[in-house]
Amino acid sequence: MKSLQTEGPIKIGLMGAGSVADFGHGPAIASEPGVTLHAVFDPVFERAVALQKKFDAPHAFHDRELFFSSGIEAVTICSPAPTHKDNVLECAKRGFPVLCEKPLAMTDADGEEMIDAMSQANLPLAVGFCYRFSPVAKEIKRLIDEKVVGEVRSMRLIYIWNLHGIYETDSNGAKIYSPQRTERMLEGGPMVDCGVHQIDLAHWWLQSECEKWSSTGAWVENFEAPDHVYLHMRHQNGALTTVEMSFTYCHTARDPISHFTYQIIGTEGIIRYDRDSGVFEVRKTNGTDYLPWSHEKNFEGMYEEWNRVMRTGEMGHMPTGVDGVKAVAISRAATEAAIANR
Template sequence: MTKLKIGVIGCGSIAKFRHLREYANNGQVEIIAVCDIVEDRVNEFAKEYEATAYTSYEELLTNQDIDAVSVCTPNYLHAPVSIAALKAGKHVLCEKPMATSRADGEAMIAAAKEANKKLMIAHNQRFVPSHQKARQLIENGEVGKIYSFRTAFGHGGPEGWSVDGADSWFFRKEEAFIGAMGDLGVHKTDLLRYILGEDFVEVGAFVETSAKAKTDVDDTAVCILKSESGIIGTLAASWSYVAKEDNSTIIYGEKAILRLEDDPTASLIIQYKTGEVVKYELGGIQSNEIGGQTSSKVIDHFVSCILEDTEPAISGEEGLKSLQVVLSALESSETKKITSL
């Protein structure tokens, strides 16, 4: 069998703990190229994965053998690198948030169409078993009409996870563009759109920098979201949860309450109106705690979409809709008004 030949652009923590590791565990691919502007870092990964090291992504993209790339760079480079890769005839898996503006996101989608290549955004929350089960329960009417939700994604901040610690690009606005809302909040806007099966039409938000002294990006945000059918709820994204990561979502419905990733052992708890409680142990959510890594299933899905020529679950269009909620939240925070999407 001919293996899919992969290049990874950007060798920070997300590449180290997710992309490279998961490609290496997939028998249908071969990592043949890695790229990072830090020479020692890229040489280390090149040696580990028996790949060619590049310090220029433009040079990597001239390698005709590469079928697909992962874009694991700082946020401001997501769009330019992805577009260059698509124009070079490579399929692209891009980290979230897909871009730093709507225009850049649209340009990525257009480049993928023009090149007839796959563009997938690495939102892993759709692949979490409890989230998939919740969507199924809502779809088949078991929860009844959905009234409300609350979701949170918070931890102590990128310094505990990023390869550069407190000096990480995550804290620099010119490279990150957006802080906790781009790092964590966009995961939840994508998750909610997936679970509820609806888009959001209005957003109000408070976006602050309160926990991190040396940064000009947000570290704590709380949003109020309203969906097409009138479901309202809150989303919190924060780098100020100092003790334990929170990645929980609660859905309030007519017949039941769904508690997702809210309990240490039961990843989904259904509390029915009748008083009955059902607990599911479906396996844990991927954690940012190093050593607590499980497969995100993102890589395997991307690879199968290329090999089977199917549309990725999180296409560029889906990624852009989830990004747009975040961009609207920023606008709401700046204007002190509810923003319509």
């Protein structure tokens, strides 16, 4: 794969100046010395300018051609899922390495087309599975690889929350409808939007493909996709993973709470991570190890790895386009099966 021979920081162009660009990619690019934010593109020019100012980037555009010819060397795609394909294909044509947000594609065929275009151009295509780079996820990988809890037989990966709530509060304190959750439900619902991270973690941790799955869904509201989904996967090595995702847990509550947990059950003990109560531990016959807790996402770690990938052409632990398609294919099929059995 082509690698960049840039001496200084790699000039990143960012497409889509919305929420994840603002809280995730912008700060991570700023913190990684190997990269720098050079240009921001958003069809809504004010958004591009706001991000440009916040992260001190030289350029902001609402014209895609000007963005591509502004001197950028690589592209981060943070636009909504239905626009990923077009943006990736344009980057492949112009020779830019791409880090694209999840869910990578709206269909398997689109995902394959994106992978083919990037691989024919000999360019890296990475997917923004930022959970892999959390110190917690990396430690779980090490614990599993070293069989600290024996053979893993079962994993429970749960995230039930309210996706920022269906209402936002406006500047007068009034409740107003939030379009964000509606958009995410129309793009496929919680398993497609968030569950892809857990499906990817299950593959990465166990290094074993899902050979069989089943799913069920519950409807709290009347979107086509279920807003609460259970996915049961059987891996080739015999281990089971359950992924449980909800966007409507406490969604009408004034004081919402959420649950984000990983539970890894092995023949000689368990690993437990609980984001909301700050627990990360290993329980075995000889006692309990309390491990350092950290947040489940890590955009900074992702850019550290992405900088290395772009300079060496070696993917290492960076999630690939193939990983992205695999995760989204299972998440979408699971959601469709739940809909069919409604």
